[in-house]
Amino acid sequence: MRRLPPVVLAVLLALTMSGCKVMQRISDGAYRNAVTDGVVDELAARGIELQERPECESPGRETDSVVRVDCTAVTSTGEPVVVEGVAHDADTERPLESYVVTVGGREVLRKDCLGLGCEHPNG
Template sequence: MMRTVRICALAVALTLALSGCQLMKRISEGAYRNAVADGTVAELAAHGVRMNRRPDCTTPATGNDAVVRIHCTGRTATGAKVVVTGGAVEADTAHPRESYVITVDGRAPLRKRCLGRGC
């Protein structure tokens, strides 16, 4: 049994070592989705709108490392639909340019260059 555990651990370590770039990309995408979700909650709270939970975000493939897109959906505490669209260009540089649009029940979009408390 102990030998099986060591072999499995080694296989996992080799897989991670061989696919390190892909793993880092997935971690980065996950961190970006979390940051946008948290930023959306903070941004709406600053405007007096409470979310019932963090929005769910996806990062559709663009085929270009310099362009990142994001799409998030969620609900306010009162049940209104929240949609966030946006992303970044020059994402593969030290100074990406971000742009986001948040709508609540399709009304008057909030346009931001960044989301959250640090903006």
């Protein structure tokens, strides 16, 4: 099983903290930012430029162990970009991530990690 990049691991672990709603909101924001950075890196590595950074939202949580993120963007050529991500077991030391990115309705990557520090791309 792969090890998560330290930033993503720290963000996901922070998501699991109970009690303080303010901390959960900040952690959700940090996770969205980490995903945004990863998407930008992954698409750039494939020669896909974006007009602006993706806008990401975290839909309501199903449980403390499942965290979702949905992002949208537009390429420099005007094609829509959609990112769907989920981290299962987010309340453990080894969350299982999954990301799917489509550009213009075509799947361009499906991976279990994003961006720099992604040890074994499978997409």
